[in-house]
Amino acid sequence: MPEIDPTDHEIAELGPKIKDIDDADELREMLELEESGEDRGPVKTLVESRIENVEGEAEEIDPESVALSDLTVADIANLVRDIEDVAVLEDMLERERDGQDRKTAKGQIEDRIQSIEGSGDEGDGEELEYVPPEEKHPDLDHPTADKQWVERLEDAEYRDMWVYCETQHGELIDVSVELLGKARQLMDDYNEEYGGDEDGEPEDVVAVLIGDSVGDLTEQAIEFGADRVVYTEDDRLERFRHKPYTEIFCSMARAGGQVADEDHTEVDWKEYDEPRYTVFPATNNGRDLSALVQGELDSGLASDCSGLYIEEAMISNPAKTGNPGDSVEFERILHMKRPDFSGFEYSTILCIDKPFRDFHPQGASVIPGSFEIPEADPEREGEVVEYEMDLDESWFAVEVTEFDTLDSGIDLTGHDVVVAMGRGIGDSPTEGIELGLDLVDAFDDAAFGLSRGVITSSYNFEGHVEGYIGEDRQIGESGQVVEPDVYVAAGISGAIQHKVGMDESDTILAINSDPEADIRGFSDYFVEGDLFEVVPRLTEAVEAGELATAVAEASDD
Secondary structure (H helix, E strand, C coil): CCCCCHHHCCHHHHHHHHCCCCCHHHHHHHHHHHHHCCCCHHHHHHHHHHHHHHHHHHCCCCCCCCCHHHCCHHHHHHHHCCCCCHHHHHHHHHHHHHCCCCHHHHHHHHHHHHHHHHCCCCCCCCCCCCCCHHHHCCCCCCHHHHCCCCCCCCCCCEEEEEEECCEECCEECHHHHHHHHHHHHHHHHHHHHHCCCCCCCCCCEEEEEEECCHHHHHHHHHHCCCCEEEEEECHHHCCCCHHHHHHHHHHHHHCCCCCCCCCCCCCCCCCCCEEEEEEEECCHHHHHHHHHHHHHCCCCEEEEECEEEEEEEEECCHHHHCCCCCCEEEEEEEEEEEECCCCCCEEEECCCCECCECCCCEEEEECCCCCCCCCCCCCCCCEEEECCCCCCHHHHCCCCCCCCCCCCCCCCCCCCEEEEECHHHHHCHHHHHHHHHHHHHHCCCEEEEECHHHHCCCCCCCHHHHHHCCHHHEECCCCECCCCCEEEEECCCCCHHHHCCCCCCCEEEEEECCCCCHHHHHCCEEEECCHHHHHHHHHHHHHCCCHHHHHHHHHHC
16 A cells, blocks of 8 residues: 555645655556546546656666657656756757657757756847936836835845744734744755855844834744844834834844945944845734835735745746846745635745846745744844834824724634634525534534635624624634644635645545535545535534544435
8 A cells, every 4th residue: 555545635735745756666556546546637647657757767868869759748857957968958859849849848948958058157148238217217107216226236235034023912923933933944954055145154034023112022032043133112113003114124124234325324233235035924914014115125025925945046037137048047046935816726936136126135924824833942042133213203193092902812723623614604694604603612622713705705694693703713824724633614615725724634524515626635524515404413413422423424425
């Protein structure tokens, strides 16, 4: 029996798992399981391709003599990756044209030729001439026309990863601690891979704290991974405010360095111009601040990310390389992984410089729960900097006369069971929520959650049910991440935004009337049926201590 049963996974999940299997016999067993089970064509093709790759690795393939018709496109992509001789590649390209003439196969060979020829010191394109923005676009009527940061900083220096550490009630929130731990790991790997910055000096993790009495949290930030903590505190910063928080962060980011301007602040803790990377929590306040800061620093932002890593990127886009046909390898690029707009696949966002234009810091906001909370190290040492600056009274022109502060929000984490309701309640929204609450009450330790589709819907809820409909109960990319022993998803389709919030649950039980719902692919139990009929039966079974039996019977039905 192979370690991985392909029938338990969707093809998108199998790809990363299969590429690490080097035993052809194990792969054949997986193929037999798939053929005797769901018998999905794309999955079989994936496994067969991996078998061919594994067996092909056993004997070295000679690119000059191999019959290209015997190779898949994936085989050709792997083969050309290590070829440095353009003549060999051009011969392969000619043979492919004379043979199967596959567009994708030719594209792999052409891309490799372009990478080799474009990465040389001498390019065939004309040298670009710098034209100042005001001359290139004299009629431009846009706020950036008045900003001095929209072009390359002369001989600018960038370094370090800055982490904005959001606080609530005088404490670091969990996602801030997650980001400190992830930043620590990234910069440790970065310093080992690159030997530090361009001068060989290790780069640091810099924690940024803004608020009232945040100086009390500086040592904690160091314990969780920061090398340096820069903070500004003021009574007026007790609550998050867009203007002052943005101005303070950007002033910190631009302090020091070699850029002489009216905003330049002399400091002895920072000699570079701007951070190389910035990361923010993708909370309500963090999303606001990240967009404002990155916009003010004239860089890009990948929002709501769930994965980060740093490595090289080979780019052929002439807008980035400067010349059509050139390929340039960019180093030290932060790869920011996030669900794409379809909701069912991931995209990786890059923030890359272009001629006469630097995009730094490379910035991302990260959804809470994406990374593990690190262990605090009380022995860690770091530098603490109180950043003093004048706060303009106009930044506080809007006065908050009254507000309520919740003692604590709805915390769905740490429960044995989470019951979540989705848009399947649409036929009778109030009744659907009531059924979910009844099921929660049947368990000893359960919490009630919602998919984003319910929260953003136009459903009308009646009575006490309305009090359970709020963003603080949302599970998923822009909500909470939960890992209960049992997760019950009723009427939830399974878009990737929701999946990232619950797929680490030990056991997932899905109820859906659509047999093709995406959530079926990552559920342990899938009950095809109307939640208005299935959920009451589950509630009765839980109260009687017969949940497993009820699930089996419902599945058989």
